[in-house]
Amino acid sequence: MRLKGAQILLETLVKEGVDVIFGYPGGAVLEIYHELPSYPIRHVLVRHEQAAVHAADGYARASGRIGVALVTSGPGATNTVTGIATAYMDSIPIVVLTGQVPTMLIGNDAFQEADIVGITRPCTKHNYLVKDLKELAQVIREAFYIARTGRPGPVLIDLPKDLMNSFGEYAFPDTIHLRGYNPTIKGHVGQIKRAVTEILNAEKPVLLGGGGVISSNGAEELRFIAQKFKIPVTTTLMGLGSFPENDDLSLGMLGMHGTYPANMAITNCDLLISVGARFDDRVTGKLDEFASLAKIVHIDIDPTSISKNVKVDIPIVGDVKTTLKQMIETFKKEDKGKEGKKKRKEWLDQIAEWKITYPLSYVQKSIIKPQFVVEKISELTKGEAIITTEVGQNQMWTAQYYNFTQPRTLLTSGGLGTMGYGFPAAIGAQIAFPDRLVIDIAGDGSIQMNIQEMATAVQHGLPIKIAILNNGYLGMVRQWQELFYDRRYSHTHMNTAPDFIKLAEAYGAVGLRAVKPEEVVPLIKKAFSTPRLVIMDFVVEPEECVYPMVPSGAPINKMLLV
Amino acid sequence: MQHTLSILVENKPGVLSRIAGLFSGRGFNIESLSVAETLDATISRMTIVTRGNDQILEQIIKQLNKLVNVIKVMDFVNGDFVNREMALIKVNVTDENRSELLNIVDIFRGKVVDVSPDAYVVEVTGDEGKLDAIINLCKPMGIKEVARTGKVAMMRGAKQKG
Numbered sequence: 272m273r274l275k276g277a278q279i280l281l282e283t284l285v286k287e288g289v290d291v292i293f294g295y296p297g298g299a300v301l302e303i304y305h306e307l308p309s310y311p312i313r314h315v316l317v318r319h320e321q322a323a324v325h326a327a328d329g330y331a332r333a334s335g336r337i338g339v340a341l342v343t344s345g346p347g348a349t350n351t352v353t354g355i356a357t358a359y360m361d362s363i364p365i366v367v368l369t370g371q372v373p374t375m376l377i378g379n380d381a382f383q384e385a386d387i388v389g390i391t392r393p394c395t396k397h398n399y400l401v402k403d404l405k406e407l408a409q410v411i412r413e414a415f416y417i418a419r420t421g422r423p424g425p426v427l428i429d430l431p432k433d434l435m436n437s438f439g440e441y442a443f444p445d446t447i448h449l450r451g452y453n454p455t456i457k458g459h460v461g462q463i464k465r466a467v468t469e470i471l472n473a474e475k476p477v478l479l480g481g482g483g484v485i486s487s488n489g490a491e492e493l494r495f496i497a498q499k500f501k502i503p504v505t506t507t508l509m510g511l512g513s514f515p516e517n518d519d520l521s522l523g524m525l526g527m528h529g530t531y532p533a534n535m536a537i538t539n540c541d542l543l544i545s546v547g548a549r550f551d552d553r554v555t556g557k558l559d560e561f562a563s564l565a566k567i568v569h570i571d572i573d574p575t576s577i578s579k580n581v582k583v584d585i586p587i588v589g590d591v592k593t594t595l596k597q598m599i600e601t602f603k604k605e606d607k608g609k610e611g612k613k614k615r616k617e618w619l620d621q622i623a624e625w626k627i628t629y630p631l632s633y634v635q636k637s638i639i640k641p642q643f644v645v646e647k648i649s650e651l652t653k654g655e656a657i658i659t660t661e662v663g664q665n666q667m668w669t670a671q672y673y674n675f676t677q678p679r680t681l682l683t684s685g686g687l688g689t690m691g692y693g694f695p696a697a698i699g700a701q702i703a704f705p706d707r708l709v710i711d712i713a714g715d716g717s718i719q720m721n722i723q724e725m726a727t728a729v730q731h732g733l734p735i736k737i738a739i740l741n742n743g744y745l746g747m748v749r750q751w752q753e754l755f756y757d758r759r760y761s762h763t764h765m766n767t768a769p770d771f772i773k774l775a776e777a778y779g780a781v782g783l784r785a786v787k788p789e790e791v792v793p794l795i796k797k798a799f800s801t802p803r804l805v806i807m808d809f810v811v812e813p814e815e816c817v818y819p820m821v822p823s824g825a826p827i828n829k830m831l832l833v
Numbered sequence: 834m835q836h837t838l839s840i841l842v843e844n845k846p847g848v849l850s851r852i853a854g855l856f857s858g859r860g861f862n863i864e865s866l867s868v869a870e871t872l873d874a875t876i877s878r879m880t881i882v883t884r885g886n887d888q889i890l891e892q893i894i895k896q897l898n899k900l901v902n903v904i905k906v907m908d909f910v911n912g913d914f915v916n917r918e919m920a921l922i923k924v925n926v927t928d929e930n931r932s933e934l935l936n937i938v939d940i941f942r943g944k945v946v947d948v949s950p951d952a953y954v955v956e957v958t959g960d961e962g963k964l965d966a967i968i969n970l971c972k973p974m975g976i977k978e979v980a981r982t983g984k985v986a987m988m989r990g991a992k993q994k995g
Contacts, residue, residue, distance in 0.1 A: 388847065389847075389850070392847070392850065392851055392854055393854055393855075393858050396901075397901040400846075400847075417901060449901060450843060450904050451842070451843060451900065451901055451902050451903045451904040451905075452901045573899070574895045574898070574899075575892065575895040575896050575899055578888070578891065579892060
């Protein structure tokens with residue numbers, strides 16, 4: 272079959288199961304945009320290319336499918352870099368298609384030319400510049416395969432304009448052969464056996480669930496092991512939702528803003544089973560004192576994550592879900608009815624005591640506390656909404672006070688910490704699930720980093736709810752200035768924010784504001800019952816801090832609790 | 834500790850840049866690097882000499898293996914392997930030192946590959962120590978230029994590694 276390059280591209284995307292693209296047209300991708308209406312692919316027109324990538328990322332995180340973004344060459348391509356780096360740090364499968372100047376102009380500093388393959392080499396899992404139409408279909412297949420297998424991640428394909436409008440023979444490639452790429456999926460049987468023996472013998476075990484549990488769809492297996500063997504579970508920020516937080520065994524999040532019971536359990540445990548987490552510095556605090564009494568089992572699909580920061584006793588390279596299933600099978604053989612339950616009573620009692628002594632807490636007085644807003648959103652959604660966050664205090668309060676019970680319900684930029692991520696990610700999630708409630712919990716600072724996407728959401732009729740915890744500050748930076756820089760609030764006071772109600776109305780959305788604590792619940796209810804894009808502007812305590820807090824570089828059991 | 838890594842990669846555009854970028858981006862060091870096609874024209878071999886403790890080397894090797902275009906990584910640290918590099922040395926010649934230089938070249942089993950009235954270009958092959966030695970011996974005569982290749986390495990014996 273003879274097809275034009277643009278048709279080969281779209282034909283192959285459809286075969287890969289793509290039914291939505293987040294994008295922004297331009298000169299180098301005109302040919303693709305010209306053919307796009309002939310294919311069963313929905314196109315979501317964003318207002319900035321960064322948002323296209325975040326939306327594709329949000330779509331991927333919420334649905335588990337690959338998100339696709341399409342942008343033009345030069346500035347269109349360079350605008351995607353933050354989005355790509357965000358997805359790379361959090362291992363999110365997306366494919367970014369960038370236009371490129373015609374092949375004969377590459378390297379000539381042509382109009383809207385950028386070496387996007389060179390620019391994104393360190394922040395993509397892999398990338399391609401297609402120079403021969405005969406390779407196009409194969410490259411697309413490889414890109415999707417690489418994005419979703421192993422440790423998932425973003426893949427970029429650069430498409431010169433002349434290839435898109437020239438004709439070539441098309442056949443969907445049946446096979447993919449990558450000589451240098453073969454991820455390990457099954458865990459090593461001997462290592463699994465050792466890990467199982469350790470688990471059965473441990474007196475004070477803790478499970479640590481990371482983003483890998485969610486990306487491998489292994490939450491069910493994690494829960495089975497935790498509940499069957501009475502092992503308390505803490506999660507990283509990326510792992511929130513991998514274990515139901517309303518279960519008695521849940522310790523909540525660990526790390527810099529982790530809960531007291533979680534950080535104490537890590538410090539005192541005799542066995543730590545890390546599942547799909549990479550021991551980021553925000554999780555471990557001072558490395559020497561992190562779980563220093565424990566043997567450590569580390570399950571991860573990426574060998575480079577193992578023994579990178581924390582020395583591991585039993586490394587297991589493999590897909591989380593597959594490996595946990597293997598462990599469950601091994602338990603059945605090894606356990607012989609012991610289950611070690613009684614031994615752990617003391618440990619579970621200790622954890623219960625930590626929970627009672629130092630729960631997460633705040634005092635609600637006459638000014639709205641941001642924690643109160645998040646707690647009410649959690650109650651009113653029963654933990655069933657898809658929550659996105661921006662970055663900073665809003666993100667940490669969401670992590671602490673929203674009760675996550677299901678995987679893929681928290682979309683947040685964990686690794687890169689990208690302000691402006693949450694709203695476009697919410698657009699992606701709402702496109703994936705038109706009937707679910709999608710809420711972006713934001714700060715007044717970060718919402719302004721991609722506020723232009725209001726137009727996108729209104730154009731596509733997406734009834735997203737934005738909850739702005741409006742404290743008039745870049746709150747997390749202000750908190751560090753308060754605690755570590757003598758309260759010198761250098762350039763963190765945003766005293767000229769827009770009127771978010773008028774702004775919402777200007778975009779054709781709905782704006783609501785709450786100033787008093789008693790207005791919070793009615794306002795959330797009103798927003799939830801409005802089937803349109805809504806901004807909820809909560810005027811909150813300006814100088815509230817996120818606690819507990821472990822100062823940077825301190826051991827995680829040394830928490831500031833007030 | 835010095836390690837010699839022999840890396841088989843797909844012979845595709847940008848692969849060198851991916852590897853160089855990995856080293857610079859993660860703060861690893863490259864002491865020398867050489868690249869050429871293997872018998873199979875779709876595969877190139879890169880020989881990289883690097884330095885680091887066990888933990889760093891473990892990370893370097895894992896990170897290299899993670900690159901999609903990298904087929905195989907071998908670490909020739911303690912293994913039974915031969916390694917060679919080559920140097921071209923341009924030395925000043927005068928009537929007084931000409932025979933001494935030819936003697937040295939002979940001892941090191943080198944070759945004079947270019948002759949002009951004032952300078953000889955000497956080609957010599959060997960391990961790092963041998964090349965350092967001949968360069969030091971030539972220094973008193975006046976070296977105009979030195980061009981050294983990076984190291985290439987191979988396992989001894991019949992066994993094929995990749």
